[in-house]
Amino acid sequence: MEASNLVLVATDLKKYYQSVKAVDGVSVELRKGEVISILGPNGAGKTTTVEMLEGLRKPDSGQIVYFGSYEKTVDEVKERIGVCLQENFFFEDLTVLETLRLYASFYQKNLDIDEIVETFQLGEKLKTKIRHLSGGQKQRLAVALAFINDPDIVFLDEPTVGLDPQARRHLWDVILKYKDAGKSIILTTHYMDEAHQLSDRVYIMDHGKIIAHGTPQELITSSNLNSVIEFPKQYADKVNIQELIISGEYAYVTVNDPIPVIEKLLSANVRNFVLRHPTLEDVFLKLTGRKID
Numbered sequence: 001m002e003a004s005n006l007v008l009v010a011t012d013l014k015k016y017y018q019s020v021k022a023v024d025g026v027s028v029e030l031r032k033g034e035v036i037s038i039l040g041p042n043g044a045g046k047t048t049t050v051e052m053l054e055g056l057r058k059p060d061s062g063q064i065v066y067f068g069s070y071e072k073t074v075d076e077v078k079e080r081i082g083v084c085l086q087e088n089f090f091f092e093d094l095t096v097l098e099t100l101r102l103y104a105s106f107y108q109k110n111l112d113i114d115e116i117v118e119t120f121q122l123g124e125k126l127k128t129k130i131r132h133l134s135g136g137q138k139q140r141l142a143v144a145l146a147f148i149n150d151p152d153i154v155f156l157d158e159p160t161v162g163l164d165p166q167a168r169r170h171l172w173d174v175i176l177k178y179k180d181a182g183k184s185i186i187l188t189t190h191y192m193d194e195a196h197q198l199s200d201r202v203y204i205m206d207h208g209k210i211i212a213h214g215t216p217q218e219l220i221t222s223s224n225l226n227s228v229i230e231f232p233k234q235y236a237d238k239v240n241i242q243e244l245i246i247s248g249e250y251a252y253v254t255v256n257d258p259i260p261v262i263e264k265l266l267s268a269n270v271r272n273f274v275l276r277h278p279t280l281e282d283v284f285l286k287l288t289g290r291k292i293d
């Protein structure tokens, strides 16, 4: 990949709050036409990292280079950046159309509003005031607004929270459409399937540091997890299995050879287990020892 394709390079970013090392030496690269995800449990430092990349928070140290130019500050590139924050505030008495036009007026360059309306399926709500939108409709509008200035880099912090499964899938298609059009997208998400489906590369964060990164498949392969065996946690005490992880209602074990574990389960009369391929979620669980939510 040519260096000129790098639209953002962040090196050794740090942000400390008294004793809390919120971000402790994070480096991230983003290329043109790429979707990357930053995954991590609550408090890992994802939002602080992304807010520094967006120019909303000043790093204590480290460097961020936009569009290959050391001279460009975030203020100079903000026309080329789109942001959907985790919590968005709107003027409740404006309609959807008025809101789109207002945000468009903040920038020199815009995507066509009709195209945005169609892409984000907002047509039926154009004359509806924000206060009368459902949570999911507001969320779709918030993501739409991140694209209004036809940005080259788009930050989407938990963009599908509050959406029903159909709307979530639709938004995935929209994100991939914009990626294919050459936009570069940084996603933070709690949904592992979303990260896997959308991301070219994933950064896994914990305690302010990147603890692993790569394509979803590279992360799965490099974790040396061949098989996952999963069963209800109430059986965990019945079987002596090393490296068992209890999370939620289930006990998990990731192994290269599943046969000895299955034999143990069967001899303890545990039959309602599932054997499956590992997912990004299992990698995450192995690395951090806990589930993301």
Ligand SMILES: Nc1ncnc2c1ncn2[C@@H]1O[C@H](COP(=O)(O)OP(=O)(O)OP(=O)(O)O)[C@@H](O)[C@H]1O
Pocket: 017, 020, 021, 022, 023, 040, 041, 042, 043, 044, 045, 046, 047, 048, 049
């Ligand atoms: N303004 C602040 N003052 C003090 N501590 C802060 C501040 N902002 C964040 N932190 C702390 O920094 C750490 C990282 O927070 P951050 O919000 O970046 O994590 P996160 O990974 O985005 O979490 P979540 O998934 O819950 O949004 C947390 O321990 C948080 O309490």
